[in-house]
Amino acid sequence: MNNKYPDTLQKLIDCFEGLPGVGKKTAERYALYVFMHMKEEEIVDFSNALLSLHKDIHICSSCGNISEHELCSICSDTTRNHRQILVVESIKDLFTLERVGEYKGIYHVLNGSISFTKGIGIDDLNIEPLVNKVKNNEVSEIILATNATIEGETTAKYLNELLKQYDVKVTRIAHGLPVGGDISYLDEMTLIKAFEGRREY
Ligand SMILES: [Zn+2]
The missing domain is CATH 3.40.1360.10 (Dna Topoisomerase Vi A Subunit; Chain: A, domain 2)
Structure with missing residues (x-):
């Protein structure tokens, strides 16, 4: 039996596992939840929030906030x-x-x-x-x-x-x-x- 997740799902599991306090099992649960239960617009909102965090948020040049x-x-x-x-x-x-x-x-x-x-x-x-x-x-x-x-x-x-x-x-x-x-x-x-x-x- 092939016990590996499809690559796309595994990629998402790896992303969650990279977060602090998230172990392998929780990462699997999150990734499967996204796939099974989240609606398309929720996934789009989620990914947009991540993208704009990278694009629009900076570190304050004066204080580091x-x-x-x-x-x-x-x-x-x-x-x-x-x-x-x-x-x-x-x-x-x-x-x-x-x-x-x-x-x-x-x-x-x-x-x-x-x-x-x-x-x-x-x-x-x-x-x-x-x-x-x-x-x-x-x-x-x-x-x-x-x-x-x-x-x-x-x-x-x-x-x-x-x-x-x-x-x-x-x-x-x-x-x-x-x-x-x-x-x-x-x-x-x-x-x-x-x-x-x-x-x-
Ligand atoms: Zn500041």
Whole structure:
């Protein structure tokens, strides 16, 4: 018996399997679901969403957020305080904090954190544009909101060392942030408390 899926279906299974948290069995289930249960217009919508993501979404040239324009909606919002920058590890963290709705400054997305085990160093992170803003005297406060993990703490420490030679206040959110805490899993109240309780480095 030929136990292989047709190539076209296998290709889709491979695509799903490439997603984080999706194993082989789930990928098979998804691909078969698409084939058996999705209507043609749903499939067209799905594929168009994927295509336009690639075509129309860019990384904001100023902060590293995602955007349909060169500058994201936060960076182009003149009502926000552009002298206060909240540094996060990921776009997901930015969206989590933005949903809380308390913060009125702008962000900077590092795109990861320093990790010796994963071999991620400072050169792999989006740090230079942040330092340039500080150098150009565009910033009065940097709030380090990296995760409360070894990687997040190492990154915060490194950034503090790097930035303290400049005339900028560097703070770290702390209060209420549990050790090992990943920002995107925290509830709103904990985040507000962590933010309010930030201390100077
Ligand atoms: Zn931006």
